[in-house]
Amino acid sequence: MHNFGLLGHGNDTAHWIPKKVCGPLEGLHISSVSCGPSHTAVVTSAGQLFTFGDGVFGALGHGDRQSTNVAREVSSLRGLRTVLAACGAWHTVAIVEVVDSLNSATSCKLFTWGDGNKGQLGHADRETRLIPAYVESLRKLSFCQVACGYDFTAALSTSGQVYTMGSNAFGQLGNP
Template sequence: MALNEVENGDAGESLKGFYTWGRAKNYRLGRATDTNNVRRPELVAALAGIDVKQGACGGGHTCVVLLDHRLFVFGYSQYGQVGLGDRVDVNAPSQVKIMKDAHEVHDIVQVACGRYHTIALTASGDVYTWGGGKNGRLGHGDEKIRTLPAKIVALTSPVKFIACGYHSSIAITEQGVYSWGWGAHG
């Protein structure tokens, strides 16, 4: 995929549907086949007519936040980066279930993807991460692989913005910028 991230404003605006193109390996384009590369934007059939707020691409997986704050994922999941509880590639958009105190979270406002990990932000400022934890890129103080979203408890102030590098993550709060992961290059 040539596109790293698409975001469509903060005013509640949305795009109808979601388009992908590029290398199709590991179902990263959200289609039932992973053999046909796509040279021009094509609609992901499962998201046709759906209000999309934001999309983000990792090293082989794709995440889509809908205007109703649900999060859908598809693609490569060797490290659990799609967040569905296993390490199996996902060939069609599937909803991620994020749990907090035994209740499902329905307020995802932003998502970011690294090469093998994913980070999501809720409207209340909580941050959840999952996928490959090498170099501490998930922010949980260890290097474990997590196949389900886990809240970063070390972030005690509400987060306003998140982003990922290939092997790192950041969160911005009113108190400052927090970063974690592989720091060999800055």
């Protein structure tokens, strides 16, 4: 079974018994993990984001379409604190703490990357993005939760509002 290295063990071998992920994650305290069908995202308690698996649509956020079978930090977010990440089929979403340069206030913003063919990245286009891109249309909001379906995204703002984007083929966006 070819799994694109999404288990993070440095190979493409399937494992029927749980096995600890080592390598770059060794010694780090992990706060959350998200799995898509072909890739995995891991957030550390220090706010680092690591991804591994199939990179064909840029879902890993490493600036290319390469797959990796070991955890690799998303370097474009280095120095920022990732709070949470979610994996769709071919896209990834992260909630990242951002400091406002005008008033030094911190808020949690949405960054998306990977396949945008159904609008699931929220950038008002259908372009693929190979590195995390700030969702400008939601700039006035702060987020606390995010989840991805196959080709759609749902995000919960800190004020309790749900925002959805992407395919609505089965009504999954909740919009009439």
